[in-house]
Amino acid sequence: MNQLEVLTLFLFNIVVYNIPLLYGTVGEIIIEKSGSLNLGVEGIMAVGAIFGYLIGCSVNSLTVGILASFLCAGLFGVVFAVLTVTMQANQNVTGLTMTTFGVGLFFFIGKGLSGSWPVMTAYSNINDGFKNALEIPLLSKIPILGKAFFSHNILVYLGVVIAVAVWIYLNKTKTGLRLRAIGENPAAADSLGINIALYKYIHIIVGSGIMGIGGYYMGLNLGGSFEGSNCWINGYGWIAVALVIFANWSTAKAILGTLVFGFFNTLQIYSGSLAYAFPKSLGFLSNVPPQLYQALPFIITALVLIFASVNKKKKMAQPAALGLNYYREER
Amino acid sequence: MSKVKDPFVRIVKRDKIHPLLKVLFYCIAILAALTVGGVLLIAIGVNPLVLYKDMFTIGMLGSRFAYKSVEGLITIFVPLLITSLALSLSFKMRFWNIGGEGQFIIGALAAATVALKFGESMSSFSLLLLMFLSAMLAAGIFGGFVALLNVRFKTNETLMTLMLNYIALYLLRFFGETQAPWNFYLSDESVRPVFQKFAETAYMPTISIGKFSLNISFLFAVAICVGVYFYLKKTKHGYEISVVGDSANTAKYAGMNVKKIIVRTMFFSAALIGLAGGFYVSGAKVLSTSVTNNVGWTGIIVAWLSKLNTFAIFGVSLLISIMQYGAQAASTQFPIIDSNFADLLQGIILFFVLAADFFIRFKLVFRKSAKKQGGKAA
Numbered sequence: 001m002n003q004l005e006v007l008t009l010f011l012f013n014i015v016v017y018n019i020p021l022l023y024g025t026v027g028e029i030i031i032e033k034s035g036s037l038n039l040g041v042e043g044i045m046a047v048g049a050i051f052g053y054l055i056g057c058s059v060n061s062l063t064v065g066i067l068a069s070f071l072c073a074g075l076f077g078v079v080f081a082v083l084t085v086t087m088q089a090n091q092n093v094t095g096l097t098m099t100t101f102g103v104g105l106f107f108f109i110g111k112g113l114s115g116s117w118p119v120m121t122a123y124s125n126i127n128d129g130f131k132n133a134l135e136i137p138l139l140s141k142i143p144i145l146g147k148a149f150f151s152h153n154i155l156v157y158l159g160v161v162i163a164v165a166v167w168i169y170l171n172k173t174k175t176g177l178r179l180r181a182i183g184e185n186p187a188a189a190d191s192l193g194i195n196i197a198l199y200k201y202i203h204i205i206v207g208s209g210i211m212g213i214g215g216y217y218m219g220l221n222l223g224g225s226f227e228g229s230n231c232w233i234n235g236y237g238w239i240a241v242a243l244v245i246f247a248n249w250s251t252a253k254a255i256l257g258t259l260v261f262g263f264f265n266t267l268q269i270y271s272g273s274l275a276y277a278f279p280k281s282l283g284f285l286s287n288v289p290p291q292l293y294q295a296l297p298f299i300i301t302a303l304v305l306i307f308a309s310v311n312k313k314k315k316m317a318q319p320a321a322l323g324l325n326y327y328r329e330e331r
Numbered sequence: 332m333s334k335v336k337d338p339f340v341r342i343v344k345r346d347k348i349h350p351l352l353k354v355l356f357y358c359i360a361i362l363a364a365l366t367v368g369g370v371l372l373i374a375i376g377v378n379p380l381v382l383y384k385d386m387f388t389i390g391m392l393g394s395r396f397a398y399k400s401v402e403g404l405i406t407i408f409v410p411l412l413i414t415s416l417a418l419s420l421s422f423k424m425r426f427w428n429i430g431g432e433g434q435f436i437i438g439a440l441a442a443a444t445v446a447l448k449f450g451e452s453m454s455s456f457s458l459l460l461l462m463f464l465s466a467m468l469a470a471g472i473f474g475g476f477v478a479l480l481n482v483r484f485k486t487n488e489t490l491m492t493l494m495l496n497y498i499a500l501y502l503l504r505f506f507g508e509t510q511a512p513w514n515f516y517l518s519d520e521s522v523r524p525v526f527q528k529f530a531e532t533a534y535m536p537t538i539s540i541g542k543f544s545l546n547i548s549f550l551f552a553v554a555i556c557v558g559v560y561f562y563l564k565k566t567k568h569g570y571e572i573s574v575v576g577d578s579a580n581t582a583k584y585a586g587m588n589v590k591k592i593i594v595r596t597m598f599f600s601a602a603l604i605g606l607a608g609g610f611y612v613s614g615a616k617v618l619s620t621s622v623t624n625n626v627g628w629t630g631i632i633v634a635w636l637s638k639l640n641t642f643a644i645f646g647v648s649l650l651i652s653i654m655q656y657g658a659q660a661a662s663t664q665f666p667i668i669d670s671n672f673a674d675l676l677q678g679i680i681l682f683f684v685l686a687a688d689f690f691i692r693f694k695l696v697f698r699k700s701a702k703k704q705g706g707k708a709a
Binding site for chain 2: 037086087105235241245299305306329
């Protein structure tokens, strides 16, 4: 491979392998904006992934797969909503249980089906629908960037569209404003007559559903093959929790943040070939331990957390009531 | 469910609940969870009764005492018990230390560093002492740092400890996967990166009772359990923790130094988890990249299921360890089942217990008693 090809492939892979992060992050931002800290991203993505994949394969349709991952993950989100909103259970504990349960369910179903697990290549609509790139006219003709950013599968575009749509929804609509009010000060929002429980339920469900699509995407990226020891989500749910902070609770910044975190994720795999293709300028990459790339998203987020709290002038957009349950008679 | 106008049902806090009713609610929750788990098992063609029996007897049939099984159970139980106890200290204070994974790793790493550096040159007793002290100190600082940031700058402790979990994990993996002359953590003999086994002086001593060899970390764990109970119930520190947990403001008005209490408690909490990590590697005789076996996460579930009650933590962590070990033991008979089923079942149990908590803390008041003209509605 020549230098241009290596570079193009590197950029292309940043997008392809990391857009699932964007789904997880956008879903979590919606939920956190309603004042709920949901640490179950990993588990919700796993549930969306496995049901989306199995149901999608059973009817051989990518669209059905996407819808199924959305609906099943959303349905799983109902558990979080019932427990934390109605039943006032602790959000941290409930969220962690969502992860334990969701990942456990992923393996349970996978192992249960072991013999009859659907092979992705046997389902032409899903296989081709996912692998075939949709080229955006004109933009995809730009050298390097065209192939890297404007020639992708449908789920990449869908992720970006959802992120932009959610940004508009949160910042430019009345309902979005109300939602943010709930996250900042539920008692005040309640006194305005906003139905807090309803808002929280809807946004927890929709946010979980979006995470589920991201999980489905990860499964398709791995060719839909079930291995007994590795969950498809592989810690991306936790990176998404970090990315929410890095993106400062903005779904627009989350797109950029996905590329930054994705850059490190991809370097971990491609540092060798980049160093080989550009021995003079990037030769040092092969000496950097891959674990550093894996740790960087978390290191950066920890630093962001520290600096943002030290520097009071530049306030973070973290919802003030994040993680606190709202019980009307205690306000 | 709760419309602003004319609510059909309202949620009201209970003043008190009969202890027996409380126990009944929890029993119903666990039975319901086992039933749901059973339905799932039937769906994949496994007889739930047989599996549950295998699981909860950890593969011991009748009265036969399986030495190896109990020894294996103890290696899972000790780290989980100590970690859950330690987490309960900070949770009592409503300080969300979800960094158990990271603190456990740092403790294990510190103990392993001492074991590998001084294993040949020290007597067993002083080596073990140094290993455990450095495990506690390293993990304590690792966790105390977050508390310091929290009291000084209000840095969110949940998110911060979460990030540190992964930073610690990749640090451990870095030592476990990087072959280099400086890296004394790895064995020289293997071509692939493999952790170096400790010298015999670093092994946790065992007491032989017939064929059964009891790892003495079990005795330490029991002692820690009793110690935590007295610390929380009978000392000034314990009282301060519970006041801060109830209300930080009350504690402030009472003249307590809330910041100091939070940092100190978090240091102890993390140090204990680090000690659990030190115990574990000393018993395992070698470091591993999967050293935590998820105790940092499971410990949170245990602490919460136990309502932060010290002796309940002992029982619940034993139960969870039996489930985990039992699921592995049952996998010989049911190839479909592995430790992931234990995770799944834990999740289901906790969901139902969280729901039971609701019915213990609150009661549902229907429209009739909420509104005067509600007579018709009932």
